Amino acid sequence: MSSQDISAFRARILHFTDVPDPATGRGVDYYEDGVLLVEHGRVKSIASVETMIEQGFDLAQCQYFPEHLLMPGFIDSHIHYAQTDVIASYGEQLLDWLNDYTFPTELQFADKGFAAQAADQFLKLLLENGTTSAMVYTTVFAQSTEAFFKAAAKRNLRMIAGKVMMDRNAPETLLDTPETSERDCRALIEGWHHTKRLHYALTPRFAPTSSPVQLKITGQLYRDYPGLYMQTHLSENPQEIAWVKSLYPDATDYLDVYDRFGLLGQRSIFGHGLHLSDREVARLAQTQSGIAFCPTSNLFLGSGLLDVQRLEDAGVRLSIATDVGGGTSFSLLRTLAEAYKVLQLQGQNLHPLKGLYMATLGNARALQLDAYVGNFAPGKEADFILLDLAPTLLQQNRQQKTTDLNETLFALMMLGDEQNIARTYVMGKLAFRRSSRAQGDLQWME
Structure with missing residues (x-):
């Protein structure tokens, strides 16, 4: 398979494999620096950057978003x-x-x-x-x-x-x-x-x-x-x-x-x-x-x-x-x-993990759509979003003081809104982009 057939996205990545248990981390799949591979509109794989390097993957192929969190739509x-x-x-x-x-x-x-x-x-x-x-x-x-x-x-x-x-x-x-x-x-x-x-x-x-x-x-x-x-x-x-x-x-x-x-x-x-x-x-x-x-x-x-x-x-x-x-x-x-x-x-x-689970895999399960969407299991449709964790001065200030993933996600859940959505992808294709933090700088793709 040639690299032209695959899109690669590098960012912090979070998705859920089951109802999350905050105490043990069960059901939570998080990469501080991860890569999502999309092939023909579907998830091919996700892995840490270290694993991808070990497998010989060329990170230069990635669209790189070091300040963003990548999640299912x-x-x-x-x-x-x-x-x-x-x-x-x-x-x-x-x-x-x-x-x-x-x-x-x-x-x-x-x-x-x-x-x-x-x-x-x-x-x-x-x-x-x-x-x-x-x-x-x-x-x-x-x-x-x-x-x-x-x-x-x-x-x-x-x-x-x-x-x-x-x-x-x-x-x-x-x-x-x-x-x-x-x-x-x-x-x-x-x-x-x-x-x-x-x-x-x-x-x-x-x-x-x-x-x-x-x-x-x-x-x-x-x-x-x-x-x-x-x-x-x-x-x-x-x-x-x-x-x-x-x-x-x-x-x-x-x-x-x-x-x-x-x-x-x-x-x-x-x-x-x-x-x-x-x-x-x-x-x-x-x-x-x-x-x-x-x-x-x-x-x-x-x-x-x-x-x-x-x-x-x-x-x-x-x-x-x-x-x-x-x-x-x-x-x-x-x-x-x-x-x-x-x-x-x-x-x-x-808990913020439970909340974000509900908005993704939990709702997919509730609607009988989890065979198609909701997380990044290989073969699922690649609907996903890139979240800017600090699009406002208030959020920048709060996120600078968070000390772990749960605090980061709780601040996102409590202070976040549409301004946090930097990009939205549908079947691996860009469907919406907020080009900058300037008000009104929005673009939808047909």
Whole structure:
């Protein structure tokens, strides 16, 4: 194999092989000076510089980033591409926020041109923040989902997305019907699911906006197409839970609404899960269904604090998510900082190794994507980021005083944001570059 067939990157390198144990270092693979080899868009190998020299590798082949940390690309398990424009909208909790901000904004996605432009902008924002894969809600309009998939395919991104299904309790111009929803979903699934690096997720917005007939159709679609995902919202807000009880009085609880229609399983991701009964927690674990932890959204909308320890002790699969636009940042670093604070308020803790694991391999596992992405195991797709550990004066000052890797990573997790993302690579190719620390000096590659 000639050197022209391989790209080599030299930097500090961190990735995870399993859930990290900070005490023993198990699950953590770190190179103070390492080399990542990428061949045809996939990981060929990683090793220390010393090992590469011993093997006769010519270090002159490397792109060298001595001041940077190289990691797998971040993965976001719950985000709304149509809500970019409502981020940081003032003063409401969940249900009023939907009616006052989200629904009016999503109406604009009836326009194909608007949807295409918004999809391109959304993906640029993900790449600027070092996010290379995500589980994405589009809108009720099928063309908005089509626009998203086209934009993601153009950039060769591994993405999961689906058309919002919503046939009641929303503005009439935003509603589909069970019949049109099924038709549109089948067309989108057959056109995009497993095309290039794309996957389809059935996406009933949440139980109040889907009739029993629509949820029954969703369950049938879930059974009809192997490998589909399912995403929706669960127990985010006490008023929402009371509303669900009034709409589905025969259901045991909120989760049971979805369970009755066959919507639980390994590829089912429920956003939030803040106010769950013991029965619901046990059922989530039993069915291997996942909860997406959305700390910035939960704090911003006043929804509550997720009891992470309770879910983990029960064996519920947990992932970390920005939930833009209820969430207040596209940055998973900022999201992890808020997650740390949410846990602190409950007498719990988030170690930086655990946080960065969640944003990479942990989320890949939660989304059943770990066969493709999440770490640098040989053969995996080479989606990765270069992190500038000190892009601001404050971070420079703090990082100069760190004494070990854990301190370095904790300062990154607590103070970091999109400014720390120097470069983002997709399948080994440069997709985003922050050319310098000068504000606004950004470049996306087509």
